Amino acid sequence: MTANLHLWLIPALPLIGAAINGLLGRRFRRWLVSAVALVFSGGPFALASWVALQFPPLATPYQEALTPWIRAAGFRADFAFYLDQLSLVMLLVVTGVGFLIHIYSVGYMAEEGGFYRFFSYLNLFMFFMLTLVLANNYLLMFVGWEGVGLASYLLIGFWFTKDSAASAGKKAFIVNRVGDFGFLIALFLLIKHFGSLNFSQVFSAISPMGSEIQGVGLLTSIALLLMLGACGKSAQIPLYVWLPDAMEGPTPVSALIHAATMVTAGVYMVARSHVIFDHAPGALTIVAIIGTLTAVFAATIGIAQTDIKKVLAYSTISQLGYMFMACGVAAYSAGIFHLMTHAFFKGLLFLAAGSVIHAIGGEQDMRKMGGLRTKIPWTFWTMTAATLAIAGIPPFAGFFSKDEILWQAYSSPYGSWVYWLIGVITAFITSFYMFRLWFLTFFGEYRGAEEHEHTEHAGGHAGIHESPKVMLVPLVILAILSVIGGWIGYHNTFQNFLSPVFHAGITAATLEAATASATQPHPQAGATESLLMGTSIAAALAGFLLAWFLYHRRPDLPAKIAHALDGLYQAVLDKYYVDELYAVLFVNPLINGSRLLWHGIDQNVIDATVDNAAEGAREVSDTVRHMQSGNIRSYAGWVAAGAAVVIVYMVWLGVR
Amino acid sequence: MVPLSYYLVLSGILFACGVAGFLIKRNIISIFLSIELMLNGVNLSFVAFAAQWKALSGQVFVFFVMVVAAAEAAVGLAIIIAVYRTRETLNVDQVNLLKL
Numbered sequence: 088m089t090a091n092l093h094l095w096l097i098p099a100l101p102l103i104g105a106a107i108n109g110l111l112g113r114r115f116r117r118w119l120v121s122a123v124a125l126v127f128s129g130g131p132f133a134l135a136s137w138v139a140l141q142f143p144p145l146a147t148p149y150q151e152a153l154t155p156w157i158r159a160a161g162f163r164a165d166f167a168f169y170l171d172q173l174s175l176v177m178l179l180v181v182t183g184v185g186f187l188i189h190i191y192s193v194g195y196m197a198e199e200g201g202f203y204r205f206f207s208y209l210n211l212f213m214f215f216m217l218t219l220v221l222a223n224n225y226l227l228m229f230v231g232w233e234g235v236g237l238a239s240y241l242l243i244g245f246w247f248t249k250d251s252a253a254s255a256g257k258k259a260f261i262v263n264r265v266g267d268f269g270f271l272i273a274l275f276l277l278i279k280h281f282g283s284l285n286f287s288q289v290f291s292a293i294s295p296m297g298s299e300i301q302g303v304g305l306l307t308s309i310a311l312l313l314m315l316g317a318c319g320k321s322a323q324i325p326l327y328v329w330l331p332d333a334m335e336g337p338t339p340v341s342a343l344i345h346a347a348t349m350v351t352a353g354v355y356m357v358a359r360s361h362v363i364f365d366h367a368p369g370a371l372t373i374v375a376i377i378g379t380l381t382a383v384f385a386a387t388i389g390i391a392q393t394d395i396k397k398v399l400a401y402s403t404i405s406q407l408g409y410m411f412m413a414c415g416v417a418a419y420s421a422g423i424f425h426l427m428t429h430a431f432f433k434g435l436l437f438l439a440a441g442s443v444i445h446a447i448g449g450e451q452d453m454r455k456m457g458g459l460r461t462k463i464p465w466t467f468w469t470m471t472a473a474t475l476a477i478a479g480i481p482p483f484a485g486f487f488s489k490d491e492i493l494w495q496a497y498s499s500p501y502g503s504w505v506y507w508l509i510g511v512i513t514a515f516i517t518s519f520y521m522f523r524l525w526f527l528t529f530f531g532e533y534r535g536a537e538e539h540e541h542t543e544h545a546g547g548h549a550g551i552h553e554s555p556k557v558m559l560v561p562l563v564i565l566a567i568l569s570v571i572g573g574w575i576g577y578h579n580t581f582q583n584f585l586s587p588v589f590h591a592g593i594t595a596a597t598l599e600a601a602t603a604s605a606t607q608p609h610p611q612a613g614a615t616e617s618l619l620m621g622t623s624i625a626a627a628l629a630g631f632l633l634a635w636f637l638y639h640r641r642p643d644l645p646a647k648i649a650h651a652l653d654g655l656y657q658a659v660l661d662k663y664y665v666d667e668l669y670a671v672l673f674v675n676p677l678i679n680g681s682r683l684l685w686h687g688i689d690q691n692v693i694d695a696t697v698d699n700a701a702e703g704a705r706e707v708s709d710t711v712r713h714m715q716s717g718n719i720r721s722y723a724g725w726v727a728a729g730a731a732v733v734i735v736y737m738v739w740l741g742v743r
Numbered sequence: 744m745v746p747l748s749y750y751l752v753l754s755g756i757l758f759a760c761g762v763a764g765f766l767i768k769r770n771i772i773s774i775f776l777s778i779e780l781m782l783n784g785v786n787l788s789f790v791a792f793a794a795q796w797k798a799l800s801g802q803v804f805v806f807f808v809m810v811v812a813a814a815e816a817a818v819g820l821a822i823i824i825a826v827y828r829t830r831e832t833l834n835v836d837q838v839n840l841l842k843l
Contacts (some may be wrong), residue, residue, distance in 0.1 A: 558778050721836065727762045 092138050094168040094221055094595060095153045100130040101213035108210065112203025121193045124206035128189040128213055128615050137173060147171040147587060148287065148334025150223055155225070156291070161282050169223030169286055173588045176423060177220040177355055180430045184347045186560035191438050192339040194558035195445060205245060205337065212238035216348055225274050225284040228356070232270065232320065235349045236263050242335040242344060256333035262329040266319015273312035280305060290362040298366050310363050310370030314354065314377070317418035323351030324381045330404055334396040338441030341396060346403050347555075348432035351426045354410040360418040361589055365417060371501055379496075382408030384663075386516040391649075391659040392521070394451050395440050402477065403433055409492050411517055411674050412510060416502040418495030419473050420585040424576050425488035431572045432476035432485055435565035439470035442554040443528060444564065447535055453527040460529040461548050462551045465559045467529050469566040478518035478571040479627040484553035486627075487573030490620050496614045497619055506704060507619065511626050518630025555704065750791035757784030771823055771833045775816075782812050 104127025112120050126533035157164045170178075190211060196205050215238055219231025236259075244256030277284055281292045299307050315325070322330035333345045344350070357364060357374065364371050364458050385404035392398045406429050413422035444451055446463045460467045476483035479490065493514070533551075553559070588659035636647050649656040658664065713727070751822070761781030768774050786805045793801030830838055 717839070723762075724766050727766065 094151050097134050098217035099133045099212050100127045101210040105207045108203050109207035111480055117202055120203045120206055125189055128186050128212055135178045135182040154253050160395055164224050164284055166228040167223040168221040171584050172221050173586050180427050184430050185681040187341040188339050191558050191561040191677050194474055194555045195339050195441055205619040208241045210694040213572040219352055239344050242340040243333045245336055255335040259329040260327050263319045268315045269312040269315025269464050273309045278311050293362050306363055307370045310367040314374055317353030317357050321350050322404050323377050328403050331397055331400045334400050342434045342437030346437050347430040354422055354426050354523050355412045355696050361419050371415050371443050375412055378408045378411025379506050380511045383509050386434050386513045388662050389520040393453055396451055399436055412496055413492040416496050418499050419589050420582040421491040421495045424581050425492055427483035428488040429573050431475040431565055431568040435569055437471040437563055439466050442466040444552050446551050455535040456528045457531040458533040463553045469562040472569050474521045478521050479514050484569050484573035490623055493623055494616055494619055511623055515626035515630045518627040519634050522631045522634030523638050530639055551593040587649035603659055658737040747795045751783055751788055754784045754788035769834050772833050
């Protein structure tokens with residue numbers, strides 16, 4: 088046991104911040120609310136950085152028990168924390184990006200009502216996310232998992248008086264329930280078969296087991312159920328539908344929760360459970376297929392969206408698909424690498440989009456933007472960095488991580504050229520729709536309503552204006568990270584850093600197989616890798632050129648193309664009618680079934696029984712109460728009549 | 744000797760008169776008298792049976808009934824006087840303070 092790192096402080100601080108702002112914030116002035124929020128989200132970042140400095144000499148995984156929680160018979164789940172290279176990366180990403188977005192929010196939300204409520208929720212989210220990342224057992228992880236879902240629900244529905252925001256929050260919460268169902272069942276299976284949810288205990292119990300090469304065995308089932316949970320949280324097919332709607336929340340929330348951190352929880356969970364997935368090749372294949380399909384599917388929807396945040400939302404889904412593709416070919420470190428770079432550039436894209444929206448007074452429709460390049464230069468340049476990064480143009484961050492994923496998808500023992508091909512196509516589409524967004528927003532003529540330039544809007548500023556410094560500083564920092572963040576993956580530095588995590592639980596046999604196949608094609612590997620890299624760069628450039636041609640050179644063409652491909656365009660614009668399909672398949676039957684149960688069973692049977700019983704009792708008593716008149720003589724009359732009846736009975740029927 | 748059934752019929756008639764009086768009358772003293780009538784109707788059947796079966800217990804029982812009736816008359820008349828003093832009426836339908 089080495090030094091005590093006091094890891095518990097890292098999640099505890101945001102919780103305290105959330106409590107202070109949530110309970111007392113109503114009476115605070117705005118600067119005090121901001122100060123509390125920033126201190127209690129910056130604190131964890133400082134602590135995490137300190138932990139990172141302490142990290143190298145530590146024996147990993149470092150575990151720290153805070154207090155017992157559940158101890159029943161042989162089963163134990165404690166409030167205990169687990170730190171290894173994987174959680175350290177997540178810790179830094181969550182606290183770092185989270186802190187920057189807190190700073191940004193101070194500027195972005197300055198004019199909004201419910202200021203203290205917003206920061207209280209945001210800090211609450213940080214608490215749950217850090218719990219999720221630091222937990223040393225699945226149960227505590229699940230607490231964080233549900234908690235971030237709660238925070239996400241609260242923040243999507245932040246403007247709860249808006250009907251669409253309230254129902255988007257509900258949709259996110261309910262769709263996530265489907266995934267959580269899978270996660271829970273997986274946990275039950277783990278408890279049943281391993282008697283523990285502790286990461287180290289479960290993984291050391293699984294390690295000696297053989298791989299489930301064919302058929303669906305225990306490990307495959309657990310892995311698939313975990314993947315169902317990940318699909319819900321990380322918005323993969325078939326449970327991705329909530330994420331685009333989640334854009335109803337304030338933009339910093341979209342950046343923090345629905346791009347940079349929470350939605351990557353599923354990737355983290357799969358990577359954390361890599362021992363289970365490594366022993367279930369069938370499940371890995373399904374993860375890869377889901378990831379690949381989601382990547383290309385969401386990217387195509389992104390082409391036709393006109394709402395700037397919706398484009399980014401579908402892009403997030405697509406990039407998450409890449410991460411799952413990486414996990415599915417057992418290249419977890421590539422997935423986590425992309426998770427990190429994605430947190431930088433997608434967080435930045437959302438923040439910059441927020442800055443654009445802020446600048447033109449709340450307009451989100453890209454058709455009403457344009458020509459903003461010179462008016463908001465800081466936003467323009469930071470967004471350019473992020474766009475280049477996500478498009479995979481070297482040497483920006485996204486290039487390194489995406490290229491690593493594509494290379495692994497091709498070369499890993501679980502990989503296949505099909506994944507690679509779809510990945511490259513997706514990269515092309517990604518580049519295209521991102522540059523489309525870029526051209527539509529920043530180039531050409533301003534197409535918004537003219538009066539915006541002169542009238543005072545909600546912000547109290549006049550015309551199109553650059554955002555305040557408090558919003559620009561996070562943009563710039565994230566832009567720098569988006570530019571240089573990829574270099575830590577150079578020469579596999581990042582992968583080597585994470586390798587103690589991902590090679591810990593692998594059996595000798597699988598390790599041998601992995602190394603054998605990894606070393607076998609080595610002679611041409613360098614050449615192949617360069618070729619593949621060249622292809623993906625070419626795809627990115629092609630996407631850029633196409634976007635340039637269509638949206639800058641010949642801006643009249645897209646409408647004509649859309650017209651020519653009317654049906655297809657409409658289908659893409661309407662997101663392939665997936666929401667409508669789900670409505671027909673699941674939502675409407677559920678609503679109708681519930682309505683049937685409500686009217687048919689609840690009202691007509693259960694309520695009716697109770698009501699009629701009461702009504703009957705009242706009517707009977709209403710009749711009978713007239714007997715009890717309080718009139719002595721009438722009682723006496725009844726007694727006499729009764730006696731007469733008895734006498735008649737005895738005389739007549741001859742009781743002797 | 745008068746047959747037993749005559750006594751019993753007379754006893755029944757007396758009792759029925761008592762019951763009818765009890766039910767019909769409103770004056771509290773009339774009701775009281777009706778109760779006495781019922782008691783004596785019963786007494787008559789007691790002594791008739793006692794004479795018929797040559798058993799003393801019936802006659803002893805009549806003494807008990809008479810003692811109870813006397814005690815009841817004392818208490819009952821006292822109550823009637825008290826009621827009359829407070830309510831200034833002997834009509835039972837108007838003595839209904841305890842009714843809702």
